[in-house]
Amino acid sequence: MKTFKTPMFLLTLFLCTITYSQNSADHTPWDRILVLNVTQNGLVNYEGVTTDVIIFYEYFRYLQNIAPQEHWDKKDKLAYWINVYNATAMKMILDEYPISSINEIENPWKRKAFKTNGTRYSLDDIEHNILRKFGDPRIHFLLNCGSMSSPGLWNRAYTGENISYALEERTSEFINDPQKNQITTNSARISELFKWYEEDFTSNHIEVIDFINQYAQVKVAPNTELKYVTYDWNINKKNEVTPITSNN
Template sequence: MAKEPDWTSYQKVLSHVQPGSKNGVSLMLVDYAAIKGNGSLDKAYRELAAFKLENLASREEKLAFYINAYNLLALKMVADHWPTESIKDAGSLFSPVWDKPAGELGGKAVTLGEVEHEILRPMGEPRIHLAIVCASVSCPDLRREPFMASRLDEQLNEQTRGFLNNQDKGLKIEKKTIRVSKIFDWFEADFKGYGGVPDFIKRYKTDLPDLKIKADIPYDWAVNGH
């Protein structure tokens, strides 16, 4: 019988996530020194790595698991290099952080890039882009609870609305343009199932004026921690 992981240890990690601001952007900030120093992140990672992937049956179980896995592995990547200015500093121009081993899942080393591009994106759920957090200021906010298969649709909708309601990084209306995050440019193709980026955004922001949408809000790669 399929069962979701016990995310209790990961929930303890997420208790060190609090609202704040950095570089003029409102976001959820992570206390990396705390989660590294108190052992909570290491415990949550060890449980993640030990989880038997064959226990995941439904699409929702897989989506929730791998979104949590991505976020936990991104936290681990930053914590392993803490203190750091940006998760990108764990990599280099010729060897980006996204292609470096971030940890193990199912007994196999994985990179953040593999989890995102080879596992999550092919599942055809564009809202993952508002749920996975690459430990940076302009990323969607890290949710203060694990994603769960039983509540996944509701959680993804909340993540999407929350991101689009954040004018510092999600969506802001200027005189003749609606400016949105570069995420909607980088992953434009993933939103085709919703009729494209404008239709997707208008589904969650129903009161938008009829203006051109440009995905060009500058992306701040500073670490989402203090």
């Protein structure tokens, strides 16, 4: 990967924000990278990120060095692991960039790309063995694997302070995004996320439609047949467009 020079004063400014807190992680550098390089609809200017790649890698190393402590608040732990997932997916893409899909990387879901507290984790490990155990299906709408059909990457870092808001806002945004779901009163063409993680969305003894209707601006009638939009694995690059296709 081509490395771009970063002005020393900017690098110093970013690195000075990384502090080791006893009660939570400091995600300020990640927040600034996202603000500068992610659009409002969650697409990434990867060329912009590569310009500040030294800052990004320093933040990534920081995440590895500050494993959550038992006394951390649950919200801070959740924010940490969601940021870890999203930053790990981005690092895997940056390490191989330019690529057109994360699936061009050898075994991306099982690759042990993140290490903290002596343990190595893959994206699957982080999602299935850590994040899903928080018991909140809304986490699926905060995780970004660098694909067009993935929930858009938020142009903010998740923190203990904003995670409750983000869970609600990001879930509502995803469900009502016509590029991800096409919902009318009597039809529903929805993301394959709802098929892959159906047991999470129905864990409170409700149907997938019931979960969707909690957030959908247009409510789907009960017993409506669910159809699924084919997942677009192309990289979530700025100025790209996701075609909507049906996968019955």
